[in-house]
Amino acid sequence: MKKEKTSHENPEMKTVGPAQNAEAAQARRSFLGRLGLGATLAAMAGQAFAFVRSLIPNVRYEAAQRYKVGLPSQFGEGSKYLDDKRVFVFRERNTFYAISASCTHLGCTVKMLRLNQPRKVKVGSREFEEHHEFHCPCHGSKYYGDGTNYSGPAPKPLEYLKLELAPEDGQLIVDATTPVEKEFRLTV
Numbered sequence: 013m014k015k016e017k018t019s020h021e022n023p024e025m026k027t028v029g030p031a032q033n034a035e036a037a038q039a040r041r042s043f044l045g046r047l048g049l050g051a052t053l054a055a056m057a058g059q060a061f062a063f064v065r066s067l068i069p070n071v072r073y074e075a076a077q078r079y080k081v082g083l084p085s086q087f088g089e090g091s092k093y094l095d096d097k098r099v100f101v102f103r104e105r106n107t108f109y110a111i112s113a114s115c116t117h118l119g120c121t122v123k124m125l126r127l128n129q130p131r132k133v134k135v136g137s138r139e140f141e142e143h144h145e146f147h148c149p150c151h152g153s154k155y156y157g158d159g160t161n162y163s164g165p166a167p168k169p170l171e172y173l174k175l176e177l178a179p180e181d182g183q184l185i186v187d188a189t190t191p192v193e194k195e196f197r198l199t200v
């Protein structure tokens with residue numbers, strides 16, 4: 013019967029001493045350390061990406077241009093939101109004006125919030141009573157009823173858009189290529 017060689021007898025087999033054991037343990041620790049560092053860096057990169065992504069609205073909108081929105085008689089007193097155009101059209105007796113629903117921060121669509129009670133607001137030297145406000149669901153910007161931004165990251169007021177009457181059929185035209193002052197009113 014053939015006898016197995018022990019490490020003393022077999023030159024191919026090496027005896028592993030305490031020094032090699034320590035080296036192997038050190039190598040394992042260093043590998044695990046690198047693995048941990050890599051995971052931490054990956055997590056940090058993921059968080060940074062999520063933060064940057066949160067600043068970008070989910071939906072990007074092409075700038076609206078110039079379009080008909082219907083006859084003045086189709087608008088009742090107060091406001092009407094045109095979902096497909098992202099614009100609020102307001103009627104006060106025989107005058108009309110339009111405010112863009114595009115948030116001036118990153119372009120999300122602001123929502124109109126009707127107030128339970130009218131509230132007095134002072135913007136500069138002008139004081140007025142508001143019945144609604146505009147709030148942006150993306151990053152929390154808030155605008156008074158006249159479109160003036162007062163809270164959140166929005167850098168400027170909502171845009172007022174020019175209104176005209178189409179000579180051929182009398183429909184209201186919103187001209188989004190021409191922002192106007194907030195005092196602008198179209199009288200029909």
Ligand code: FES
Nearest residue numbers: 115117118148151
């Ligand atoms: S898009 Fe950021 S607050 Fe409106």
